[in-house]
Amino acid sequence: ARAHLEAIERLASLNAFILTTPERALADARRSDERLARGEARPLEGIPVAIKDLFCTAGIQTTAASRILGRFVPPYESTVTANLWRDGAVCLGKTNLDEFAMGSSNTTSAYGHVINPWRRRGDNRDLVPGGSSGGSAAAVAARLCLGATATDTGGSIRQPAAFTGTVGIKPTYGRCSRWGIVAFASSLDQAGPMARTVKDCAILLRSMAGFDPKDSTSADVPVPDFAAAVGQSVRGLRIGVPKEYRLDGLAPEIIALWDQGIAWLREAGCSIHELSLPHTKYALPAYYIIAPAEASSNLARYDGVRFGLRVPADSLDELYEATRGAGFGAEVRRRIMIGTYVLSAGYYDAYYLKAQKVRALIARDFDAAWQEVDAILTPATPTSAFAIGEKQDDPVTMYLNDVFTVTANLAGLPAISVPAGLDSEGLPLGLQVIGRAFDEETVFRVAAALE
């Protein structure tokens, strides 16, 4: 724990943490030492982890990287983090993120951008770590923790994992409780781990997951020993390669990476099947209607009365306006406006309802695919990490980052990003493995064969 706290301080320039909790970390570690001395080790005994600052931590400031939460200190603990502490993990602190987890670059945080520890060969510009879980990704990649929690609404675990050469899994919707996680888009949000290896992710997920009566969408299903699947042969598994993911203009390096992954799995004894997921091209537009719609509703609670920031004003309406105007950043305001628009009486049918129908068709595409294959292999992202500021003034280009990842959220399926090589500039690239609902074991098994 001490070595990690020192490393965090040494690399403070990455801005991966919003807050560190050194006293708490050392107290946790001391308790772990005592249990180890008594021979009572728990599954994560003494493992130093970092927590995305979207998870409420009792008695520890939780910001969602937004000014609007001010100095909010939750009186309760999220179920996922409570599960980690129950299993002996050590809390190092809270990691930076895009404001309210909206973004793909970790540049929308009220606490400043996060820097990717990787650099392009011969180019000293700072790169984004991806987002929204950019702080968790940078912290894992720079060895500031052994693992981190993250959340993924449209790719926020997998895209930063791909950009930083780390592993991140978004489990099946319902696998991890959402209780105590600041909500972005409730029907899409899922918590998951980021770590340096597939096995570490499997070990962390086992602790994080589990039924929770406090989340009505939590699934009452057994949590298997995911780590036992890691290293098991993939011989005989049927792997789908969806042709719709071969986008026009996709960088040759990304296609080469994908082909390499296909070749590795074939050599390991998998059979490869070309597949059609015909509604793929509608996933991104559907996501950018549904996610802002749910966000606009979830964010209505930040009114200056109940939590955090309050900008005093003469009337209640002015209080709302002044507080929300001062508290929300530009990207969050954009999402609230889009969401309010697509939910408004005149446009609901044309946008929101249509997007929900498209979502059902996307889920149906996957249902059909599972008749033919056991897992699906795609690239995790269409590019490697980009320079800070590069896509900042063009939100639509930024949204394109999620083109390969949003489908798994819309369909509720587990999906992992695993580092699979470097591009010509020496930056990491990730492959994505998508699996059947609640079949994270196959996802881990295939990912380990690609590692």
Ligand code: GLN
């Ligand atoms: N980049 C996507 C967005 O901005 C996904 C974010 C996420 O998964 N939390 O909405």
